Amino acid sequence: MENYIAPSMSADLAVTEDFVVWYVIAIAILVALAATIVAACALFCIAKGKTFSGQWSYTDGGGSVKIGCQ
Numbered sequence: 001m002e003n004y005i006a007p008s009m010s011a012d013l014a015v016t017e018d019f020v021v022w023y024v025i026a027i028a029i030l031v032a033l034a035a036t037i038v039a040a041c042a043l044f045c046i047a048k049g050k051t052f053s054g055q056w057s058y059t060d061g062g063g064s065v066k067i068g069c070q
Contacts, residue, residue: 045068053067053068
C-alpha cells in the first residue's frame with residue numbers, strides 16, 4: 001500500500017492572491033460609485049423636465065467624460 005502525500009501550497013502565492021483580491025474590490029467600489037453618480041445626474045435631469053445626455057472619449061492615453069441635461 002502506498003502512502004498518500006497531501007499537496008502543499010507556497011505561502012507566497014497566497015499573499016499575492018490577497019493583493020489581487022483587494023484590487024478587484026477597489027475597482028468594484030469605484031465602478032459602483034461611478035454608476036451611482038450617473039444615476040443621480042440622470043434623476044436630476046428627469047426631475048427638471050429635461051433629458052439626460054452623456055459622452056465619453058478616449059484618445060492618445062487620455063480620456064474625458066461629459067454629462068449634462070438638455
